Amino acid sequence: MSKTILMTGAGSGFGKGTVLGLAKKGHKVIATCENWPQVTELKAAAEQEGVEIEVAKMDLLNKEEREFVFEKYADDIDILAPNAATGETGPIAEIPVDRVRRVFEVNVFCTLEFIQPFARHFVKKGKGKIIFTSSIAGFSTFPFLAPYCASKHALEAIVQLMREEMEGTGVQIATINPGPFRTGFNDRMYDTLDQWYDPERNFTSEKPVRDTQQLFAGEDLQLDPQGMIDFMIETIPQDHHKFRNVYPPRFIEDVKKYQESLWDIKV
Secondary structure, three states, X not given: OOOEEEEOOOOOHHHHHHHHHHHHOOOEEEEEEXXXXXXXXXXXXXXXXXXXXXXXXXXXXXXXXXXXXXXXXXXXXXXXXXXOOOOOXXXXXXXXXXXXXXHHHHHHHHHHHHHXXXXXXXXHHOOEEEEEEOOHHHOOOOOOOHHHHHHHHHHHHHXXXXXXXXXXXXXXXXXXXXXXXXXXXXXXXXXXXXXXXXXXXOOOOXXXXXXXXXXXXXXXXXXXXXXXXXXXHHHOOOOOOOOEEEEOOOHHHHHHHHHHHHHHOOO
């Protein structure tokens, strides 16, 4: 059955591929992009693919733009897919806190501010779904990725409680949790490091930072994003699925082992 789906962060990465794929499947798609060049590029991509997508400019940090999108589209949508996110890298004992604060503004606070009116609207209708793009970083940690991991841990707690607290309203709450994929997102996170980190000034040694950068922004660990995009296209419109949707599923056991290991650490 065709659904009307609004996805944020559709100007690049998973979002861009997913909205195009959902439109190809016959769903009515409303896609928001952070900036005007992304709007232009997504419209061109949709035309090239021969699909119709409603594209709107929305920077999550902009209150007026958030309110505009809600007022224009809320009555029409069946599924809200908050997907927009950002990240920063670097040793958490040294990274400028304003950089961490901005990650939380985008990934947590403004995401929550954006979805709350939709949640209220869905409750009034007695139906609807909000499916958040989270990450395996929402329940595991990786060195020098603290700002991103911490924001996704916070998002996971919010979404878990939202699901529990909204039980019985008719509104479905869920997450999609990608592993590391070659979308350019990890590379851009590490680009931010070079704006402030100086091995001559900072006490954190450069080698472990760069080794982790090579792992997460290199070619060895990152996976082809098409598999994740296909998983999102399949999962988002479904009437019923798991609350937490990890892809690839092999990461589930890795995360469980990681979480169990925390109980044995001594200091």
